[in-house]
Amino acid sequence: MPNSPAFIANSAPYGLTSQSRMESGVQDTQLSQKQGAVYLVGAGSGDPELLTLKALRVMQRADVVLYDSLVSEDILDMCALTAEKIFVGKRRANHALPQEGINELLVKHALANKTVVRLKGGDPFIFGRGGEEIQEVVRYGIFFESIPGITAASAAASRAGIPLTHRDHAQSVQFVTACKKLGAPNENYSELLDSTQTVVFYMGLHRLDEMTKGLIEAGRDGATPFAIISHASLPTQQVLIGTLKDIAEQQASASLPTPALLIMGDVVNLYGEFANYNLASLSQTLEVSCV
Structure with missing residues (x-):
């Protein structure tokens, strides 16, 4: 990635709009001074080319980077060479730090x-606990900016x-997480029976058999793609690709690794229609021209 001014942040945006700054008595001249701030940056689904330009600019100005296990x-x-990089990743039953430690x-x-x-x-802000972290940051009067990333549902479906x-x-x-806070109620599968709705399950591969059986018992058609x-x-x-009735058995044989996303609904049938023409590397054939 070129190290040019186009990719270098020249200012530090914060979690206040101009209007809210005026209302709070905080002036832009104050914010331009060097002070600590937190940037919540979505790294997307793993492909570096799917990062936003704003994410890249901020990463190149970082003093400290706290990164998750799914960040490649x-x-x-692409982060600043001088940045201190701290791994704080959490995978199922394996947390480098508790959430409270990350907040601290x-x-x-x-x-x-x-x-x-x-x-x-x-x-x-999509099953990323970003809201919890920002609550802690704001509690200490620290300014922040949240920079969106391509969520797994969009990346998986598109690719x-x-x-x-x-x-x-x-x-x-509908986006549903299969990884819930300890003590949270189990899924109400009766809420996922609408055949005109696509349902996307995050972090659900380890519960695939349980969820598919629960959906069928609740009344969802076993032939659902x-x-x-x-x-x-x-x-x-x-x-x-399978059906609600047989996908768990197929996965038992195929053993696709995590991280994985689950998609349920009639739109899955379009996979076969598009498959022969869907080339993930097609964009690599394009020549780059600078204006």
Whole structure:
């Protein structure tokens, strides 16, 4: 990636609009001074080329980067060379730090007048606990900016050629997490029976058998198309297509690795229609021209 002014942040945006700054008595001249701030940055689904330009600008100005387990080495290499990189990743039953510890690090470094980048896989505000972290940051009077990333549902669906909505198949889409806070109630599968709605399950591969059985018992048609997309947007991406009734058995044989996303609904049938023409590397054939 070129190290040019186009990719270098020349100012530090914060979690206040101009209007709210005026109302709070905080002036732009004050914010231009060097002070600590937290940037919640969505790193997307893993493909470095799916990063936003704003994410890249901020990463290149970071003093400290707190990154998750789903952030690839290629993306980490785009951060400032002088940045301190701290792994705070959480995978199922394996947490480098508890959430409280991550919150403390964000606050500690920001209060030390450092530019802190919290680098998260996907989008920080979609099953990324970004809201919890910002609550802690704001509690200490620290300014922040949240920079969206391409969430796994968008990346997986696009790269697999499965549109999440389609006028002939699905008029709405629902995102569901299978990884819940301890003590939270189990899924109410009766809320997922609408055949005109696409349902996307995050972090659900380890509960695939349980969830598919629960959906069928609740009344969802066992013939409902179902897809598993593993390592979405990466060269190692794999797609498994089946039905609600047989997808768990197929996965038992195929053993697609995590991270993986699950998509349920009639739109999955379009995968077969598009598959022969869906080339993830097609953009690599384009020549770059500078205006």
